Amino acid sequence: MESRSEQFKNDIFEISAEAGDARSGVLRIGDTELSTPNLLPVVNFYAGGTDASLYGGGIHRTIKEFMNGDEVVNGGDYSRYFDGVMTSVASLTDYGISRERYEDYISEPIRERDVFDFDGTLFLDSGGFKFLGDSRLDGSDFEVEVDQEAIVEIQRKLGGDVLVNLDRPIAPDDDYPTRVEKARLTAQNVDEFLNLTSRDDTRYLTLHGYNYSMLDTFLSEVEKVIGRDRVHREFDGVALGSLVPLKDNKEKLITAVSDCREVLADWGFEELPLHVLGISSSAIPLLAAVGADTFDSSSYIHSAINGKYDTSLYNSEPVDDVDFSKCDCQVCSDDVLVKRMEGDAEYQKDKLGAVAMHNLIIQKEEIQRMQSAIQSPGDGELISYIEQSLGREKSMQQHAHRVVNESLGGYF
Amino acid sequence: MSTTKTPQVNEVNEFLEIASDFEDPLEVIRESLSNSYDAGATEVEITIRDRPIGSEIVIEDDGEGMDHADLESFFDLGNSTKRGRQNGSIGYKGHGTKIFYKSEEVLVNTTKNGTNLRAQMDQPWEKLNNRTMPEYVLNEEAVKEGNSGTHIRITGFKSGHGFSPASLTYNKIEHYLKWKTLAGSTGHFFTDDFPEMEITVTLGDEIDDTRDQLVMNNKLEFPTEQRNPGEGQFSESRMCKHYPPRELTVETENGTKTTVEVVGMVGGKDARNELPTYGKHSAQFGVWLAKDHIKVERVNDTISHDNEFLHFFFIANCQDLELSANREKIRNKSSPVYQAIVEELSHYLSKIASDPWFKDYLSHRRKAKLTRRAESQQSSIEKREQRIQDRNRFTPSNDAEVVLGLERSNRFGAEPEITVEDYDPSAEVNALVRQDTNLYASSIHRRLTDHFKADKPLESVDKIVCWSYGDRDELSELERSGYHSGEVTIDLENDRLIYNNGRRHNIHIVTVQDRL
Numbered sequence: 001m002e003s004r005s006e007q008f009k010n011d012i013f014e015i016s017a018e019a020g021d022a023r024s025g026v027l028r029i030g031d032t033e034l035s036t037p038n039l040l041p042v043v044n045f046y047a048g049g050t051d052a053s054l055y056g057g058g059i060h061r062t063i064k065e066f067m068n069g070d071e072v073v074n075g076g077d078y079s080r081y082f083d084g085v086m087t088s089v090a091s092l093t094d095y096g097i098s099r100e101r102y103e104d105y106i107s108e109p110i111r112e113r114d115v116f117d118f119d120g121t122l123f124l125d126s127g128g129f130k131f132l133g134d135s136r137l138d139g140s141d142f143e144v145e146v147d148q149e150a151i152v153e154i155q156r157k158l159g160g161d162v163l164v165n166l167d168r169p170i171a172p173d174d175d176y177p178t179r180v181e182k183a184r185l186t187a188q189n190v191d192e193f194l195n196l197t198s199r200d201d202t203r204y205l206t207l208h209g210y211n212y213s214m215l216d217t218f219l220s221e222v223e224k225v226i227g228r229d230r231v232h233r234e235f236d237g238v239a240l241g242s243l244v245p246l247k248d249n250k251e252k253l254i255t256a257v258s259d260c261r262e263v264l265a266d267w268g269f270e271e272l273p274l275h276v277l278g279i280s281s282s283a284i285p286l287l288a289a290v291g292a293d294t295f296d297s298s299s300y301i302h303s304a305i306n307g308k309y310d311t312s313l314y315n316s317e318p319v320d321d322v323d324f325s326k327c328d329c330q331v332c333s334d335d336v337l338v339k340r341m342e343g344d345a346e347y348q349k350d351k352l353g354a355v356a357m358h359n360l361i362i363q364k365e366e367i368q369r370m371q372s373a374i375q376s377p378g379d380g381e382l383i384s385y386i387e388q389s390l391g392r393e394k395s396m397q398q399h400a401h402r403v404v405n406e407s408l409g410g411y412f
Numbered sequence: 413m414s415t416t417k418t419p420q421v422n423e424v425n426e427f428l429e430i431a432s433d434f435e436d437p438l439e440v441i442r443e444s445l446s447n448s449y450d451a452g453a454t455e456v457e458i459t460i461r462d463r464p465i466g467s468e469i470v471i472e473d474d475g476e477g478m479d480h481a482d483l484e485s486f487f488d489l490g491n492s493t494k495r496g497r498q499n500g501s502i503g504y505k506g507h508g509t510k511i512f513y514k515s516e517e518v519l520v521n522t523t524k525n526g527t528n529l530r531a532q533m534d535q536p537w538e539k540l541n542n543r544t545m546p547e548y549v550l551n552e553e554a555v556k557e558g559n560s561g562t563h564i565r566i567t568g569f570k571s572g573h574g575f576s577p578a579s580l581t582y583n584k585i586e587h588y589l590k591w592k593t594l595a596g597s598t599g600h601f602f603t604d605d606f607p608e609m610e611i612t613v614t615l616g617d618e619i620d621d622t623r624d625q626l627v628m629n630n631k632l633e634f635p636t637e638q639r640n641p642g643e644g645q646f647s648e649s650r651m652c653k654h655y656p657p658r659e660l661t662v663e664t665e666n667g668t669k670t671t672v673e674v675v676g677m678v679g680g681k682d683a684r685n686e687l688p689t690y691g692k693h694s695a696q697f698g699v700w701l702a703k704d705h706i707k708v709e710r711v712n713d714t715i716s717h718d719n720e721f722l723h724f725f726f727i728a729n730c731q732d733l734e735l736s737a738n739r740e741k742i743r744n745k746s747s748p749v750y751q752a753i754v755e756e757l758s759h760y761l762s763k764i765a766s767d768p769w770f771k772d773y774l775s776h777r778r779k780a781k782l783t784r785r786a787e788s789q790q791s792s793i794e795k796r797e798q799r800i801q802d803r804n805r806f807t808p809s810n811d812a813e814v815v816l817g818l819e820r821s822n823r824f825g826a827e828p829e830i831t832v833e834d835y836d837p838s839a840e841v842n843a844l845v846r847q848d849t850n851l852y853a854s855s856i857h858r859r860l861t862d863h864f865k866a867d868k869p870l871e872s873v874d875k876i877v878c879w880s881y882g883d884r885d886e887l888s889e890l891e892r893s894g895y896h897s898g899e900v901t902i903d904l905e906n907d908r909l910i911y912n913n914g915r916r917h918n919i920h921i922v923t924v925q926d927r928l
Contacts, residue, residue, distance in 0.1 A: 397759065401766035411763045412655060 012202060012236050013273040013293070017375040019382040020408030021261060021291040024374040027273055029161040029202045032084075032121040036273065037288040037374070039280065039367050040086040040123055041360050042298035043067070045158070046105055048095040051115045055105060057095070059301055062353025068117045074336045078357065081364050083120045086296035089154045090127025109159025123296065124160025125239075125277065126151045126167060126206075148192040162237065165193035167206035169242040170214075182208070183218045187225035194226065194234050204237040204275060210252060212259040219267055237273040238264060240292075244278040250399045253283050254290055258407065261291040280363065282314045282396065285386055288370055289403040300363060304356035309341075313366045314393055319355050329365070331358040379408045426489055427513055428540050433738040434511040435572030437469060438585065442593040442739075443508040444471040444564060445611065446704075449594050449630070450501035451475025451562065454609055460577050461616035466516055466568030467577040477524030477560040483531055486520065487548060502594065502704045508739075513537060513546065516568030526557045537570050581620045585613055589628065590688035591696070591707065596632040598727045599705035601657040601675045606631075632727070634677045635686035639769060641776045645783055648776035652679035653769050655726070662730075662756045664748040672753055673705075674760060676726030678770055680777070687725065697722045699757060701742060702729040709742050714758040715765065723773070724764070728757055806928065808879050811837065814856050814924055818845075818877060821927035830877070830922060832856070841872055852920075860909075860921060861886045864895060870911040870919060877922040 013036075015025035027034040047060035054064045066078045087110075092102065111118055148166045155163045166189045168182040190205065197203055205222070209215035223231045240260050246252045257276060264270055273293045280297025287295070300310070308316040311327075324332045324341060331337050337354040345351040366389075373385040383404050390400040404411060434440075441458055448456045453475035461468045478486060485491045486509050512518045513536040520531045529552055536546035569577065589595035589611065600606040609630040637654050641647035657675040664670075676699075677683075689696060698712035698721035705727070712721040730753055734744040744750055764770060808814045815832050822829045833851060834844040843854040852874035857863050859882030881887065881904070890900045898913025902921075909919040 391759070397762055398766065401763055404763075405766055405768050410768060412653075412767050412769070 013271065015271065019374045019376075019379045020289065021258070022289045022370075022374050022382055022407065023291065023293065024371050025273075025293070027084075027121065027294070029121055032119070032161055034084040034121045034294070035371060036293040037284075037367060037370055038084055038294050039284060039363055040084040040121075040294060040296040041082065041300060041363075042296055043082070043085045043087055044091045044094070045087050045110055045116075046091050046095065046097070048097075050101070050104070051113070054115055058349045059305060059353045059356060062349045063301065063356060064116065066353070066357045068115075073354070073357075074334055076330055076334060078330065079117070079120075081357075081360055082118060084123065084294070085118070085120055086123045086125060087158075088125040088127045089151055089158075090125070092154075093127075106154055106157040109157065111159050121161050122159065123162040123275070123294075124155045124158060124164070125296075126155070126164045148189040149196060152193060152196040162202045162204055163193075163197060164204045164239050165190045165206055167208065167241060170208045170210075171242070172210070172245050179209075179214060180217065180221060183221035184225065186218075187222040190222055191226045194230060199234070202236045203234065204239045205231075205235040206239045206241050206277075207260065207263075208240075208242040209260070210242070210246065210256045212263055215260055215263040216266075219263065232268060235269075235272065237275060238269060239275040239277050241277040243276060247279060247283065250283060250286060250396070251402075253279065254286055254399060254402060257287045257292050258290040281310075282390070282393075284313060284363070284367065285370055285390060286396075286399055286403050288367075288374075289382065289386060290407045297363075300359035301356045303359050304352045307352075307355075308359075309355050310359040310362045313363060313389070314396065316359075319352075327358070329358055329361040331361060383408050383411075423489070424540055424543050424545055427510060427545070430489065430510045430737055431513045431537075431540070434514060436575040437467065437569050437571055437577050437580070438575075438588045438592070439738070440469050440511055440566060440569060441471070441585075441589070441613075443511055444473075445589075445593050445595065445609075445630075446502040446508065448473035448475050448562070449607070449609060451477065452607065453561075454607075455612070456609060457612045457614070459614045459616075460580060460619060462576075462578045462618050463616075467571075469566040469569060469577070470564070472561065472563045474561045477562055478520075478522040478529065479524050479527065480529070482524070483520065483522065483529055483550070487531070487533070502706075512564070512566055513540060514570045515566045517566070518548070519565040519567075520562065521564075522562040523555055523559050526554060526559075528553045528555045528559075578619060580615060582613070582615060582623055582626045584690075585615070586626055586628065587688040587690040589613075590632065591690040594704065594706055595628055595630050596688070596707065597630050597705040598632050598657075598673070598675050598702065598729060600631045602659070602673045602705075602729075634725075635679065635683045638683070646680070646682075646780045648773055648780055649680035649682040651773050651776065652677055652683035653767075653773075655764060658760070660756050660760055662749070662752045664752045666748060668749060670730055670732040670749055670753070672728050672730045672756060674726055674728040674757065676724065676764075678723050678764065678767075678773065679725075680723070680773070684722075684725070694722060697725050699724060699726045699728060699761065701733060701753070702727050703731060703733045703735055703742075705729045706739075708733070708735060708739065711754055711757065714754060715761050716758070720774075723770075724761070726761070726764075728753070808858055808924075811842070811856055811858055811862075814858055814877060814879050815843070817879060817924040817928065818856075818922070821924055824928065826927035830875075840868060843877070845875060845877065847875075859883075860923075864890060869896065870898070870900075870909075870917060871913070871915075873917075873919055875920045875922055876909065877924065880923060880925050881921075 012028050013025055014028070015023045017024045025036050027036060043063060044060040046055045048057040049055050054061050056064050062073065065073045067082050069075055069077050069079065097105070110116060110122060151166045152163065165186070167186045170179050170182055186206065207215055207218055209218050219231070240257065243253060243256055246256065260274065264272065264274065274291065275294045276287055276292045278297060279287065279295050280299040284295055303310060303316060307319050309319040309322045310316045319341060324338045331354050340350045341354050343351060369385060373381040386400050386404055390396040445456060451473060453473035456471065456473045459470040489510060515537060516535060518533040518536060522529050529550060531548045531550050533546050533548035539546040571577070595611055611628050611630065613626040634654055635652050638650050638652050642650045654677050655675065657673060660672040660674060662670050662672055684693065684697060698710045699714050700707040701709050701711055707727055715721045715724055732749050733742050735741065736743050742750070806817060806820065808817050815835055818830060818832060822831060828847050830845050830847045832843050833846050836842055841853045841855055843856045844851050845854045853872055854875040854877055855863050855868055855873050856877045858879050860876060860878045861882035863876055887902050891902060894900060896913065898911050901910040903910065907921045907923065909921055911917040911919060
């Protein structure tokens with residue numbers, strides 16, 4: 001029997017506290033450190049334009065200005081909210097990028113660029129959900145044949161700290177043969193991904209499935225293609241995908257994540273960090289309680305674009321009705337930004353960008369509270385956190401009860 | 413000119429009204445127990461006799477007794493010396509003791525601080541009904557310091573219909589006391605210095621001679637816990653889990669705070685049967701709101717769990733609940749505090765309903781039900797087997813079996829071969845059968861007469877396949893009176909039915925019975 005140190009040579013995750021199935025720890029990747037559980041905001045590093053415009057358009061540019069603490073957003077230091085960031089290779093396809101601009105964009109790793117003052121952990125998703133969601137490859141916008149090789153090349157050039165294989169997400173109505181086929185195709189990409197990267201890289205394996213059996217089948221297919229040894233030795237973390245279509249069904253989300261933790265335990269991957277792709281807001285405390293370590297989401301921006309100002313992970317108000325004096329976050333304490341949110345702004349991006357930043361702060365602070373609850377001795381703090389937040393929302397009460405009972409030791 | 417007027421009270425009518433709310437002699441005991449408890453009694457003895465001159469209810473306690481003021485408030489209306497909320501005593505409205513007026517005589521003999529007071533009231537009920545305020549004669553006597561206690565005798569209590577003392581039994585009293593009075597208090601779950609009381613009830617032999625007396629304490633106790641299923645078919649029925657006392661803080665929208673003390677159990681039928689039962693089971697279990705730790709009213713809609721409230725027995729006490737004069741109902745249901753209490757209880761009970769133990773209990777319950785169903789299936793199969801053994805030959809018991817009979821007749825070589833190609837029991841013409849190479853629209857029934865009983869058409873039917881003809885008289889009647897405004901002729905010799913409704917239809921009758 002090999003020792004654990006041999007098994008996980010690239011051990012990046014140190015769990016320092018557990019409360020039931022929830023855990024808190026530190027992800028150390030290269031020279032970055034990220035405490036968990038944590039939420040990685042999705043930042044669109046390429047949203048059109050050139051480096052002079054922070055490669056950004058609209059609200060995405062404003063977010064990057066907050067990241068940088070630019071004077072245009074009144075110069076505050078918001079870097080702690082960007083301790084970890086998710087970006088996707090697929091963001092390149094959102095804008096009609098030319099070959100020339102593409103070459104320019106990927107010519108320097110993001111964290112080394114002068115235009116960005118960013119030193120957090122960069123999670124670089126493959127964009128499988130976008131490229132392959134409808135079962136076809138399309139890199140035509142920038143004339144690149146998108147395959148696993150191209151994705152790894154882009155991930156490397158952009159300087160991702162965490163790399164993820166190109167995957168084929170499943171859909172809730174996929175039948176068994178379709179899911180097996182997608183797993184097989186993903187496994188082929190995984191095989192190539194491992195060949196193209198090395199043990200020095202931080203590599204996350206994507207998993208897709210909504211319950212134990214689906215996830216087990218998925219892992220079995222991967223094992224069939226890449227072999228038992230490589231499944232067990234080569235990965236530093238796991239990214240659970242395909243959950244976005246279930247985002248409004250908390251019951252299924254909880255099942256997917258808790259079953260995922262169970263499968264990982266049965267496969268001997270229990271201590272790998274588990275990232276949940278594309279889930280945020282009210283689901284975070286529930287999923288962290290059942291053992292998810294990191295999340296990524298762009299909901300802070302989408303809410304803002306829809307005129308929603310978050311008052312908690314679970315509630316929001318129309319931005320035009322908000323009394324900003326009730327919030328003491330950094331954005332709402334800044335008179336210039338408050339004026340903009342009140343409508344005194346030249347462009348929508350100035351108004352809604354500030355709202356998005358506020359929304360992100362709300363989510364990040366809530367995550368911070370969860371971290372402290374998990375780190376407090378015993379399971380009581382986390383239970384009372386879940387109780388006081390979700391347990392008092394009628395629609396969430398049953399889910400809160402479920403995670404307390406199933407993952408945190410129960411009430412009685 | 414303006415004048416100030418004070419509304420007047422007709423005192424006699426008030427006494428009448430309030431005393432009229434009480435019907436059951438057991439309510440006399442309920443009120444007396446509360447008084448004894450408030451007087452700090454540790455022992456209460458209740459004796460009930462049914463004498464030729466009328467019933468006699470005697471309550472004797474070793475409490476601190478009454479002085480002049482206490483005795484006055486005992487007889488007065490709405491003039492209690494108790495201040496319930498402040499000192500934890502049960503009564504404070506000064507209504508309860510008015511139940512004693514519904515009798516022929518009230519005699520109170522009480523000793524406090526070296527003074528014995530004896531008050532006697534004659535014919536209070538009769539006098540009230542004659543619109544006269546009854547009076548009591550008071551005698552005072554010095555006794556040795558240190559003696560205390562109260563002795564109350566109610567003679568000739570006027571029970572409502574069906575409530576007479578003669579109808580009491582020890583069993584009934586025991587259950588009543590545990591359900592409706594402080595004998596079933598849940599207060600001991602919440603405090604270490606709970607005042608314990610021993611309650612002794614003696615019924616005259618003319619009422620119940622099954623035992624000498626009944627002795628109980630003033631604590632509600634749950635059946636012992638049994639978290640795991642037992643043996644046997646209904647393994648869940650003795651399962652029982654206690655949910656320990658919890659103090660829930662309830663805050664109303666306007667910021668008022670109150671505390672709800674809740675304690676309870678969940679359990680199967682056998683466990684519940686160990687609880688006292690006063691009335692129907694279904695009217696007892698669920699969630700009870702209580703005041704002074706005595707159950708008052710149920711709020712079962714706080715249990716969302718498919719309304720399976722029967723498995724739950726919870727008592728939620730809150731001193732901010734206000735009761736009607738006879739303590740049967742909660743008076744302040746429209747208050748924000750009541751609403752907040754109910755909401756908080758729903759939240760708490762939702763946790764109980766999601767307790768994995770409860771889910772496990774329900775799953776055992778489901779298994780028991782399935783076992784029962786399987787058993788009933790087995791017994792049904794056995795009956796059917798018996799029926800087959802008892803009969804000499806195949807006989808169909810439904811239309812589908814007629815199809816089986818027909819197929820069997822083909823197998824045994826009956827001529828001509830008729831096979832069912834399509835059978836849809838819900839269709840008007842329920843089968844298509846093949847004979848030689850042709851398909852025939854057919855109606856398949858156990859008896860030919862069933863076709864007519866089902867009011868099915870004849871125009872589009874080529875064949876009627878049946879086990880037998882059925883009641884030939886019915887067929888004759890059809891021939892006599894016609895069917896669907898046409899004429900019917902049945903030619904049994906040639907297995908043929910002729911239907912004429914302007915056009916003539918020949919229908920072939922296949923009697924499967926004859927083919928086997």
